[in-house]
Amino acid sequence: MSAPSVQLYSVRDAIDEDVDAAVARLAEIGFTRAEPYAFHLRTADLKRALTAAGVSAPSGHAAVIDAEDASAIFDAAGELGMTTVIDPFIPTDRWQTADDASRIAERVNALSEQAAARGLEFGYHNHQWEFTNKVDGRPIYELFVEQLAPAVVLEVDTFWATVGGADAPAVLRSLGERVRAIHVKDGVIDDAIRNVLPSSESALIVPEALQAAFENQTPAGQGDVDVAAILAAAPQALRVVEFDAYKGDVFQGIAESFAWLAENDTEAAA
Template structure:
């Protein structure tokens, strides 16, 4: 398989989290063997030494990474780890639905992102947020609360739009991407069924990593890109500037085969 694609393509290592937990270096090496030269690690500050060695050994880079920064008592720990690992874009992946209910909620979160954006910039980094479905499903006067949040962001703050979850939340993901323009520096490319438990069951309010059984089962209906309900070609066309990041929340088959199939589809169709 070719290791090049028409546009920059990465993979969220959360997709292979069980393999990461068992053998981080081996999992990163296997992702590289699939054909990815870029990865997006999660909670990278907790295992910075391990990630640094694994990336060097596998010959991959991490242009972006996920970590809980918005609620961090010591965000500098995360930002320093990002700078060390060469992660130029730090993304907070999760603020639960309870804090996305009102316009004041949206402004409060935007203010915090703006504050962290300044702190990140002092290290030459960019900072932003990654959505799930509730930021679009939750409405304020008929508008998605995410839209209000985006309006309050400083120009330097960035976004990684999870196009699957935006679709699950009822948004027209390509229209969202077009409206946000260059603020969108990365997109999560995933596909699958967008109705049923996947749309209605939420993770815990403490962590996106705590997943109820019904939601875990619904995750397994996710598919490689181009095989589900998301209009992935229109998503890609709407954000030509964005880093493509393949992700599965879970997968009923071999997840390494799933990410390989998504990469092959992108190599063929994302031109």
Template sequence: MPTTSVQLYSLRDAVAADLDAAVARVREIGYEQVEPYAFVERVADFERALAATGLAAPSGHAAVIDVAEPDAVFEAAARLGIGIVIDPFVPTERWQTADDAKKLADRVNELTVRAAGHGLRFGYHNHQWEFTNKVDGRPVFEIFAEHLAPEAVLEVDTFWATVGGADAPAVLKTLGDRVVAIHVKDGEVSGDIATVLPSSESALDVPPALKAAYDNQVPAGQGDVDVPAILAAAPQAIRVVEFDSYAGDVFEGIASSLAWLQENDK
């Protein structure tokens, strides 16, 4: 089975209440890898929890593109054994034109070089608007990817790419080995989740309609996303289970996704 991880943002309420207990439960469920988020602010806490459970963190999410001191992020990542740092959010307002795409790619390329100085790789994680927003009929994400340096990497959120109207397996095949990780999530891909956007300040700040739509996400293999085709299109990528939200017990949700992957992702 390929490397399987879980984005700890899925468990953000439990992490906020007791990070150590939340991470320990992830290990009990059977995960061997996790993807921390906002780890710079809690690097000592994550370090302690990972050491106690033996969990590895091959990748992690942190805001880097817009921060004044990116080296502080990379230093924290190296401390936690994170080898791939992913910036998870640049709002739709900055994905409108070909020039926007080039500016963002140039910044990612610059940060890729800085990350390499710490022995790390750096890249970006999409939402839906990078595919919904078009330039001359092309998703702006395609233009962004064309301007990336060979060393820059991508984590493709396959759910959000699908929501944005992309053929996610085709996107993964086109990008090839540049895709080092994929977010594996499933659910409904139409309605409010396709049209309502988060705040331009943060992906964590969402209106009620979008929050409600998040609750329709389901474990892998139970929704509208062609997860088997996605997995087949990116055999090299770390599989990172994620829920933006979940109507039931999210620990049961990540357990169900792991069980499905163990059965179907050979």
């Protein structure tokens, strides 16, 4: 197995309390890679913590699509040694029509060119609504992908794609090498949550049914997602462990996912 990463958002409370201690604890689990979020807002702190723990950050999340100054975000990514910057979230109300898909794709394509000028890749991370929301019977995600420039990369959140009704392994196979990373995430998949969407302001302001999907997430291999098939469908993709929420000790959940990957991920590229 190639070295997996972990989305630092999973331990956001610990990060807010003591970023150095939180990153060090992830390193103790065995992680040598991490995926920071909103990294441009605390670049110096993250660089210090990552360096001290011997952890690299090949990818990171930031709200680039709506940023007034994307160059500042890309500069921060370079400071942290990233190669890939991912926008994690455009709300569901902006994924409704074919024009919406075209508008977002056009912006992503332009940002990809800006990132490339700094030696970076740029792409997008999905939730469930990009698959739940349909245009002429097709997931709007498909329309979006069809309009992306070749240089644009994708990070597929395999849990949320599954919640949205997608066959995640099939999606990964169709996207091929464009998939630079996947979020390895497991949990309870309930048809009742497929069409329950968050507010337009935040992916974290959600109805009760969707909140359950957050809290009922599990370590890899312990839920309803066919994680093994997902891994096999994207051998080239960086594996990024993530929890949106967890009922138990999230560090323990992350450790269990790390151990499961070590035992079961035989497809990962070196």
